[in-house]
Amino acid sequence: MLINTRIPFRYIFRKVKNDLLSVLCFSVVFHILKLFFVDYLPIIPFQLPAILGTSIALILAFNLNQSYDRWWEARKVWGAIVNDSRSFVMQLKGFTRREGDAGTILKRMAHRQIAWCYCLGQSLRGQDPIAAEQTRHLSEEDIDFIKTQNNKPFALLMLHTEDLRNLYQSEAVNPFQQVQIDSTITRLCDSMGKAERINSTVFPVTYRLFVHFFIYLFLVVLSLALVETIGLFEIPILTFIASTFFLLEKTGKHMQDPFRNKPTDTAVTAIARTIEINIKQVLQEEEVPKPLTPEKFYLM
Amino acid sequence: MLINTRIPFRYIFRKVKNDLLSVLCFSVVFHILKLFFVDYLPIIPFQLPAILGTSIALILAFNLNQSYDRWWEARKVWGAIVNDSRSFVMQLKGFTRREGDAGTILKRMAHRQIAWCYCLGQSLRGQDPIAAEQTRHLSEEDIDFIKTQNNKPFALLMLHTEDLRNLYQSEAVNPFQQVQIDSTITRLCDSMGKAERINSTVFPVTYRLFVHFFIYLFLVVLSLALVETIGLFEIPILTFIASTFFLLEKTGKHMQDPFRNKPTDTAVTAIARTIEINIKQVLQEEEVPKPLTPEKFYLM
Amino acid sequence: MLINTRIPFRYIFRKVKNDLLSVLCFSVVFHILKLFFVDYLPIIPFQLPAILGTSIALILAFNLNQSYDRWWEARKVWGAIVNDSRSFVMQLKGFTRREGDAGTILKRMAHRQIAWCYCLGQSLRGQDPIAAEQTRHLSEEDIDFIKTQNNKPFALLMLHTEDLRNLYQSEAVNPFQQVQIDSTITRLCDSMGKAERINSTVFPVTYRLFVHFFIYLFLVVLSLALVETIGLFEIPILTFIASTFFLLEKTGKHMQDPFRNKPTDTAVTAIARTIEINIKQVLQEEEVPKPLTPEKFYLM
Amino acid sequence: MLINTRIPFRYIFRKVKNDLLSVLCFSVVFHILKLFFVDYLPIIPFQLPAILGTSIALILAFNLNQSYDRWWEARKVWGAIVNDSRSFVMQLKGFTRREGDAGTILKRMAHRQIAWCYCLGQSLRGQDPIAAEQTRHLSEEDIDFIKTQNNKPFALLMLHTEDLRNLYQSEAVNPFQQVQIDSTITRLCDSMGKAERINSTVFPVTYRLFVHFFIYLFLVVLSLALVETIGLFEIPILTFIASTFFLLEKTGKHMQDPFRNKPTDTAVTAIARTIEINIKQVLQEEEVPKPLTPEKFYLM
Amino acid sequence: MLINTRIPFRYIFRKVKNDLLSVLCFSVVFHILKLFFVDYLPIIPFQLPAILGTSIALILAFNLNQSYDRWWEARKVWGAIVNDSRSFVMQLKGFTRREGDAGTILKRMAHRQIAWCYCLGQSLRGQDPIAAEQTRHLSEEDIDFIKTQNNKPFALLMLHTEDLRNLYQSEAVNPFQQVQIDSTITRLCDSMGKAERINSTVFPVTYRLFVHFFIYLFLVVLSLALVETIGLFEIPILTFIASTFFLLEKTGKHMQDPFRNKPTDTAVTAIARTIEINIKQVLQEEEVPKPLTPEKFYLM
Known part of the structure; x- marks a missing residue:
């Protein structure tokens, strides 16, 4: 997640460098063409780029809106993970009898829940889901088990269900409480x-493609129209306009894919850290980590 | 689902071939008309296509948005199927007593759930719902039963309910657990x-029709206006503009119907495969299939 | 529901006949006025209709979107009725003990559920809710009871609750199961x-009115502007443009009211038929009706 | 709720009278200024009002959409009240044992539910919540109790909870049934x-303000531009355009506040009456009132 | 929350002062440039700012809409807190047996719920969550406990769970009732x-940035175009247009962050006060505070 600070210009510029370069290219080419072949070039009436400009602005605005919705949905999902992780541990603590090995199971489940959050975050970003940080919270057997499984975070939920079963069979929770905790696991699932x-559903590819193509069509027609009327000034003005459109397009593109290990990602590691802090405080552990701090201009 | 790769140009072109041809036709016809009957043709003021262009761009953008929502809803439904299939098997495993024939019933239900996913996918696409792949997971009696039923996936859910009843009557699950599993079946239903x-609700036909008609009206008026001002150049420019509008219209049309056995479909077979893998890992079976890989530029 | 076939031109034309006629009228009148009183008519600058055209297109597009949402909500409600009807019967079958008269009650409730669907559909369309088809599925007492009640479909749900009470009192269902089935009845309610x-909430009348008025304002101003520039051609062009706007307005209007016994209705009878088929197959009855087929270009 | 009938012109006109008057004023002033100070007035290029017109139309359309959503949400809330009131009484009837004073309590609760609906409606509209009509349905003690409470409808729900507690303690409902009915009360709450x-959340005031200011800015600029080109005709044309914009703005404003005791309100009294009829029919009472009929052109 | 009264002009003006100043600057600069270097400045065709104006209006309108949704979501969340706080206390009162120390626990929980609402509000606004007003309602031990915890409101919910556990173990509530109350705590969580x-998710920073940049680009181009056509009048007109765009942008910005201790905040303190009043009336306490009244033109 980009934070509310001064974003480095280089970061922004790098995103649209290539597109701006090609816009620069064709606007220069049109300028030269005009000097030598003025009679063969059409005199584009200015309303044509106006129609195209309004249309592409519209399509782009809707596209941005859909991307924004996707980004916000991703954030909501991780918000729900925060809430359900907290409720999960609070329910475990409020329901289980404090006898026998129920306390041990409870602690194991709570720590596993912390590991699950980190593990899911890594796994969504295509990184090794059993990296250093979170395995600290898992028992040896748990690690051995999830190594045999494809979907690591799902495997951790399976272990939760198994432990819940044990709690029920040792009568540490009653049937209602089992079902209530099971509902929370279902929500986590x-x-x-x-x-x-x-993460796995590609934003409609052709849609994305045609929007990109449409922006170019607009810029080419606009360039042809401007070259007639304002001459050399056309080059900086077109570049500015192009950069606005491309920047907005890229903003949309980044919001469409919120788990790509990029600065614009949903801050899943920071969220997992928050959950870790909350859960450890419920368990009244002494060593509670600090919240994650932003790296330069973003928070992962 | 189209994947994030280079989409073949032929695939895209084929979608708008016919519409582009008719646009080419009338733009050529207007050009010829202009040469011979210049005095009888109206001089369309350029603001007229501007009004129409903005209007159709608006209507089209909203139409695209509604289509996108429909596509995303379809994907969400299949996402819920993934989640509930996983929860279903996890609940069965976490709840049932491991005594008597409960283990056999559990395995049968889990395999039936795999079959259900494939079966539903095929059935939505209008293909034979009891094709090779999934019947592997069904018992003989199950197959015999669903052959007598119209709605095959629904019939499989009936068998689930019957088995759940058996589990309850043999006291392998308690009343709360029965109701909890029943809630999961209800969500699958x-x-x-x-x-x-x-799949069965046609996108409002007249809406679709008038949008198409509106695009043509815009292009005809634009063609009439362009023929006056930029002559021969009108033909390629109009074709480009037309192709953008028609491509966006077609993108919307494809998103409206996500279960038509086309490359733009929701990837139901791949999703069913994911569920198969997940469930088989819960059952700790040895033979777990690989995820489905894309065929050229799309994933079914 | 209009189906995906060739919609008769007459059906479409009839919807906008009156509006087109009045547009034709005033465009002819302006034409004549121009011939005789050319000096007194204002020379409307073409940007004026452009502003109005963009504005009304916007308002209309939003209006269409709201209408579409309403139409889709109606369809979703009937989708939920399908799902809950199926779950209802499946739960009844999966829960009730097969002893005593439980079987009879179950069958009666399942048939009543079929009747309820037809009855609700008829009632929403303002037709006699106890017409021939569905009463077949009701017992004599049921019919006598609902005749005394204003809201027939609600009365059928009351009878469901009464029967569920009987099942519980004869211990055919346990307390959890009663509550679970009651939840399904609540969802149906x-x-x-x-x-x-x-059905009963009128789409904001003034909103509808002002949109209609706005379209006319636009067309009058456009007509005044066109009459100056393109003369006689104004009449067919204006008619085409007007027809597009009015057709889209009418499409919205029809989607706003999905239960008016019109071809654009939600296909409630066809949906009720689907439910009938599904429920009868759950009951393993022999006589299962065929799905409803479209009448010419629509499905009721 | 305005009903689908001919809305009196006076009702509509009164809403925008003041705004139209001020528009008339400045358009006349500009006209006079032009006659005397023609050299000092700027010649506004017509594209300027075009930009502003498109922009304000956009902002207005979004504003209308947000208002519409708010209005529809209010209607949905009252729809849920209808559904939950019906379910509440149906559950009470289906669950409670018909022994002891359970029947009396049931009847009291059902009547209180009727009173609650009227009471909530009145209270939202800022009218006396214990007016004549609904107190008929309340017992003396109930009335005495709610008189001591600030939030009358909430106080009635408290009494519901108390009665439910009594039903549970006298074993007229079992624990599951108590929880199920409690869930319904929670939904009503x-x-x-x-x-x-x-009702209590003011629509963002500055947003509303700036939209109003923006419309004026547009009209002033448009007036300046029109005065140059079409002279005296400017006055009626501007008035028409202004009225469209102001009428749409007012439509939005009314939809934002659906409980203000105005004709555009959500028809809460009529809905409460519907609930009264439904509940009384469940109780099989003899005196069932008639549905509320519209007063002239609206239904309260 | 700004209330429906006359907002002071100074409050509004202060928000856009800086931006207006820079607009004033460059419009004056362009004017001077034109006087001296008229030959070197491009003659911007007026359609260029028209394209940009429409585009930025669109993007801005969508941005406003997304901000509005965020603001409304925040308000909905606090609405849910009101509802669940009321239900929580009503359930406690309706469920717990009135024996032993259950009454004391109930009262403690109800008072803690009041404290929780204030505490959450303060904490969201980055103020000391254990300030004077709410600690009045907490016991000594509770205060000592939450002082050791990072997330104060969450700590209060933990104490709720602990107390609920005590109620269950002393058999003051039955298992179903415990689970039902636990569900309410989960919803509060x-x-x-x-x-x-x-509060913690920054609205996409680059999106916000590019919109701001886009408005400037539009105003610069518009200024260049106006300077040609209307001379000195350009300065006031541009300032007015700029202020509208900037005011709408700022309105959006404020709605994006509804917990910043600003007049445009969601009125969390006033809402907490309402909850306090409601809960104290349920407990039938004698000292019930008055609702919070607005400070000048806003309510916190």
Whole structure:
């Protein structure tokens, strides 16, 4: 997540460098063409780029809106993960009898929940889901088990269900409480699936493509029209206009894919850290980590 | 689902071939008319196509948005199917007592759930719902039963309910657990119904029709206006503009119907495969299939 | 529901006949005025209709979007009715003990559910809710009871509750199961209320009115502007443009009211038929009706 | 709720009278200024009002959409109240044992529910919540109790909870049934809170203000531009355009506040009456009132 | 929350002062440039600012809409807090047996719920969450406990769970009732998490940035175009147009962040006060505070 600070100009510029270069190219080419072949070039009436400009602005605005919705949905899913992780541990603590090994199971489940959050975040970003930080919170057997499984975060939920079963069979929770905690696990499973859905569903490719093509069509026609009327000034003005359109297009593109290990990502590691802090405080542990701080201009 | 790769030009071109041809036709005809009957043709003021262009761009953008929502809803429904299939098997495993034939019933239900996903996908696409792949996971009696039923996926859910009843009567699950699992089956039944709803509800036909008609009206008026001002150049420019509008219209049309056995479909077979993998890992089976890989530029 | 076939031209034309006629009228009148009183008519600058055209296109597009949402909500409500009807019967079958007269009650409730769907559809369309088709599925006492009640579909749900009470008192269902089935009845009651809400809430009348007035304002100003520039051609061009706007307005109007016994209605009878088929197959009855087929270009 | 009939012209005109008057004023002033100070007035290029017109139309259309959503949300809340009131009474009837004074309590609760609906409606509209009509349905003690409470409708729900507690303690309902009915009361409490939220949350004031200011800015600039080109005709044309914009703005404003005791309100009294009829029919009472009929052109 | 009264002009003006100043600057600069270097300045065709104006209006309108949705979501979250706080206390009162120390626990929980609302509001606004007003309602031990915790409102919910556990163990509530109350606490935990999500998720920074940049680009181009056509009048007209765009942009910006201790905030303190009043009336306490009154033109 980009934070509310001064974003480095280089970061922004790098995103649209290539597109701006090609715009620069054709606007220069048209300028030269005009000098030598003035009679063969059409005199584009200015209303033509106006029609195209309004149309592409519209399509782009809707596209941005859809991308924004996708980004916000991803954030909501991780918000639900925060809420359900907290409720999960609070329910475990409020329901289980404090006898026998129930306390041990409870602690194991709570720590596993912390690991699950980190693990899901890494896995969505295509990184090793059992990296250093979170395995600290898992028992040896748990690690051995999830190594045999493809979908690591799902495997952790399976272990949760197994432990809940044990709690029920040792009568540490009653049937109602089991079902209530199971509902919370189901919601966690839902959130995981939703994040995977957003991650694995490509934003309609042709839609993205045609919007890009449409912007170029608009800029070419605009360039042809401007070259007639304002001559050399056309080059900087066109570049500015092009950069605005391309920047907005790129903003949309980044919001469409919120788990790509980029600065514009949903801050899943920071969220997992928050959950870790909350859960450890419920368990009244002494070593509670600090919240994650932003790296330069973004928070991962 | 189209994947994030280079889409073949031929695939895209084929979609708008016919419409582009007719645009080419009338732009040539207007050009010839102008040469011979210049005095009888009206001099269309350029603001007229501007009004129409803005209007159709607006209507088209909203139409695209509604189509996008429909496509995303379809994807969400299948996301819910993934989540509930996983929860279903996890609940079965976490709840049922491991005594008597409960283990056999559990395995049968889990395999039936895999079959259900494939079966629903095929059925939505209008293909034989009991094709090779999924029947592997069904028992003989199950197959015999669903052959007598019209709605095959619904019939599989009925068998789930019957098996759940058996589990309850043999006291392998307690009353709360029965009701909790029943809620999961109800959600699966909901998702099935939602997918059927999207599939069987035609996008308002007249709406679609008038949008198409409106694009033509705009292009004809634009052609008449351009023929006056830029002559022969009108033909390529109009063709480019027309192609953008028609491509966006077609993109919308494809998103409206996400279960038509086309490359733009929701990737139901790939999703069913993911569910198969997940469930088989929960059952700790040895033979787990690989995820489906894209065929050229799309994933079914 | 209009189906994906060739819609008869007459059907479409009839919708906008009157509006087109009045447009034709004033465009001819302006033409004549111009011939005789040319000096007194204002020379409308073409940007004026451009502003108005863009504005009304915008308002219309939003209006269409709101109408579409309303139409889709109505369809979703009926989708939920399909799902809950299926779940209802499946739950009844999966829960009730097969002893005593539980079987009879179950069958009666399932048939009543079929009748409820038809009855609700008829009632929403303002037709006699106890017409021939559905009463076949009701017992004599049921019919006598609902005749005394104003809201027939609601009365059928009351009878459901009464029968569920009987099942519980004869211990055919346990307390959890009673509450679970009651939740399904509550959802059916919700869907019924939602459909009634859409049906009884008039789309904001002034909004509808001002949009209509705005279209006329635009067309009058456009006509005045065109009469100056393109003369006689103004008449066909204006008619075409007007027809597009009016057709889109009418499309919105029809989507706003999806239960008016018109071809653009939500296909409630066809949906009720689907439910009938599904429920009868759950009951494994022999006589299962065929799905409803479209009448010419629409499905009721 | 305005009904689908001929809305009196006076009602509509009164809404925009003041704004139209001020538009008339400045358009006349500009006209006079032009006659005397023609050299000092700027010649506004017509594209300037075009830009402003498109922009304000956009902002207005979005504003209307947000207002519409708010209006529809209010209607949905009252739809949920209808559904939950019906379910509430149906559950009470289906669950409670018919022994002891359970029947009396049931009847009291059902009547209180009727009173609650009227009471909430009155209270939202800022009228005396214990007016004549609904107190008929309340017992003496109930009235005495709610008189001591600030939030009358909430106080009635408290009494519901108390009675439900009595039913449970006298074993007229079992624990599951108590919880199920309690869930319904919770949903009623939610709907009440939602209606209060819509009522007490002012639509962002500055947003509303700037939209109003923007319309004026547009009209002033348009007036300056028109005065140059079409002279005296400017006055009627500007008035027409202004009235369209102001009427749409007012439509939005009315939809933003659906509980203000105005003709555009959500028809809460009529809805409460519907609930009264439904509940009385469940109780099989003999005296069932008639549905509320519209007063002239609206339904309260 | 700004209330529906006359907003002081100074408050509004201060928001856009800086931006207006820079607009004034460059419009004056262009004017001077034109006087001296008239031959070197391009003659911007007026359609160019028209294209840009329409585009930025569009992007801005969508931006406003997204901001509005965020603001409304924040308000909805606090609406849910009102509803669930009321239901929570009503359930406690309706469920717990009136024996032993259950009454004391109930009262403590109800008072803690009041404190929680104030505490969450303060905490969201970055103020000391244990300020004077609310600690009045907490016991000594509670205050000592939450002082050791990072997330104060979450700590209060933990104490709720602990007390609920005590109620269950002393058999003051039965298992179903415990689970039902636990569901309400879970919903409160959800609402808290949702408010934190809105508060901690920065609105996409680059999006906000490019919109701001786009407005400037539009104003510069418009200024260049106006300077040609209307001379000195350009300065006031541009300032007016600029102020409209900047005011709408700022309105959006304020709605994006509804918990910043500003007049445009969601009125969390006033809402907490309402909850306090409601809960104290449920407990039938004698000292009930008055609702919060607006400070000048806003309500906190």
